[in-house]
Amino acid sequence: xxxxxxxxxxxxxxxxxxxxxxxxxxxxxxxxxxxxxxxxxxxxxxxxxxxxxxxxxxxxxxxxxxxxxxxxxxxxxxxxxxxxxxxxxxxxxxxxxxxxxxxxxxxxxxxx
Numbered sequence: 001x002x003x004x005x006x007x008x009x010x011x012x013x014x015x016x017x018x019x020x021x022x023x024x025x026x027x028x029x030x031x032x033x034x035x036x037x038x039x040x041x042x043x044x045x046x047x048x049x050x051x052x053x054x055x056x057x058x059x060x061x062x063x064x065x066x067x068x069x070x071x072x073x074x075x076x077x078x079x080x081x082x083x084x085x086x087x088x089x090x091x092x093x094x095x096x097x098x099x100x101x102x103x104x105x106x107x108x109x110x111x112x
Contacts, residue, residue: 007031017059020076037079038089046093053097060098061105073102 010032013022021039022032040056042049064072080098083089 007033017056017063019056019059035075037076038083040094042092042094046096049093050097050100053094053099054101055097056094057098057101057105061102077102 007025007028008031010022010024010030013020013032013035016022016035019038019040021036023034023036025031025033040052043052060073060076064070080089080091080095084091084095089095
């Protein structure tokens with residue numbers, strides 16, 4: 001989807017990770033207007049949330065590799081940053097764990 005007036009069938013996004021949610025067109029819920037790349041629900045336990053964030057990072061990286069789409073990671077990271085900058089979320093354990101794991105994988109990958 002490249003423009004504000006373009007829509008895609010909701011079925012195209014059925015395999016996206018659970019933390020990504022399609023935003024449906026108001027007058028036609030079978031069409032997606034955009035993807036919210038970061039919809040998470042903290043448990044309130046920072047250590048548990050870190051583990052969830054690490055799992056989400058593994059899922060995101062696996063999904064991007066399977067789809068051969070590094071732009072997916074950019075979308076997720078952009079969603080986290082956008083929501084943080086606009087005070088829609090306060091980064092917590094899930095975000096910490098996500099960034100920690102992505103950093104670990106990037107570091108290990110750079111050693112190849």
